[in-house]
Amino acid sequence: MNETRTPLLSVKDLKVRFGNVVALGGATMHAYPGEITAIIGDNGAGKSSLTKAILGVYANSEGTIEIEGREVTMSSPHVAKAMGIEAVFQDLALFDDLTLWQNMFINRELKRGWGPLAITRRAEMISRSDELIRKLTVNVPDARRTVRSMSGGQRQAVAIARAVAWGSTLVIMDEPTAALGVRERTEVEQTITQLRDQGRSFILVSHSFDQVMRVADAVWVMRHGRAVAHRRIADTTGEELVGLVTGAIEK
Numbered sequence: 001m002n003e004t005r006t007p008l009l010s011v012k013d014l015k016v017r018f019g020n021v022v023a024l025g026g027a028t029m030h031a032y033p034g035e036i037t038a039i040i041g042d043n044g045a046g047k048s049s050l051t052k053a054i055l056g057v058y059a060n061s062e063g064t065i066e067i068e069g070r071e072v073t074m075s076s077p078h079v080a081k082a083m084g085i086e087a088v089f090q091d092l093a094l095f096d097d098l099t100l101w102q103n104m105f106i107n108r109e110l111k112r113g114w115g116p117l118a119i120t121r122r123a124e125m126i127s128r129s130d131e132l133i134r135k136l137t138v139n140v141p142d143a144r145r146t147v148r149s150m151s152g153g154q155r156q157a158v159a160i161a162r163a164v165a166w167g168s169t170l171v172i173m174d175e176p177t178a179a180l181g182v183r184e185r186t187e188v189e190q191t192i193t194q195l196r197d198q199g200r201s202f203i204l205v206s207h208s209f210d211q212v213m214r215v216a217d218a219v220w221v222m223r224h225g226r227a228v229a230h231r232r233i234a235d236t237t238g239e240e241l242v243g244l245v246t247g248a249i250e251k
């Protein structure tokens with residue numbers, strides 16, 4: 001591949017410790033824009049720690065993070081959000097009793113004015129949510145429906161739509177389909193690849209080698225808190241990825 005492109009995200013020698021536990025022992029990786037970059041590795045390899053450090057959850061992490069070639073300090077989740085970096089987790093972080101549009105705009109309400117103006121704002125939030133959801137492949141009902149009434153796949157589609165709506169730079173997904181059935185997983189994969197084809201950038205933590213082979217453009221393999229191997233998906237196989245994760249293949 002053309003490796004002269006500037007990575008969207010470049011992480012160098014990132015370290016995260018919890019007391020005596022070294023969750024990240026100097027992780028180095030990068031991700032290109034308009035691609036799905038997968039992160040794989042065994043339980044405890046440091047995948048979630050890496051993504052959380054990028055998201056500013058661990059303010060005391062060491063090392064450097066660059067966005068589009070510029071060094072940034074991810075001192076808090078607010079900093080990451082302000083840079084257009086959003087997250088989607090396995091456990092659906094939605095409010096069951098709120099409607100789809102309320103979930104889309106939670107903590108980001110278009111607040112201006114009272115009375116009739118407030119009603120306009122509400123209508124605008126509903127129509128903008130509808131518009132965003134319609135761009136996705138997944139068949140999601142009306143933006144006025146509560147999230148409780150939706151299937152797992154639809155709910156995850158809402159979570160992804162919300163992240164993509166606000167995460168203009170990069171959406172980081174940690175096991176986004178782990179809680180879903182086969183059909184719903186397929187729907188979510190379609191959503192992600194379609195958005196990638198529209199130029200969106202994703203980091204995808206996954207335990208599924210098949211999923212990585214199906215949707216990703218590149219993959220990093222983590223072992224013991226480090227990214228030990230990197231492959232373009234076009235140049236690897238599911239079998240090789242298994243070997244890299246277990247350590248049967250060194251790097």
Ligand SMILES: Nc1ncnc2c1ncn2[C@@H]1O[C@H](COP(=O)(O)OP(=O)(O)OP(=O)(O)O)[C@@H](O)[C@H]1O
Pocket residue numbers: 018021022023024041042043044045046047048049050
């Ligand atoms: N908040 C925490 N406090 C203490 N140790 C932690 C904490 N979070 C992670 N760890 C430890 O850091 C290491 C890396 O964990 P991490 O969650 O990053 O792994 P992972 O690759 O995401 O694993 P999994 O596939 O199980 O999600 C593990 O040894 C884990 O026990």
Ligand SMILES: [Mg+2]
Pocket residue numbers: 047048049174
């Ligand atoms: Mg994890």
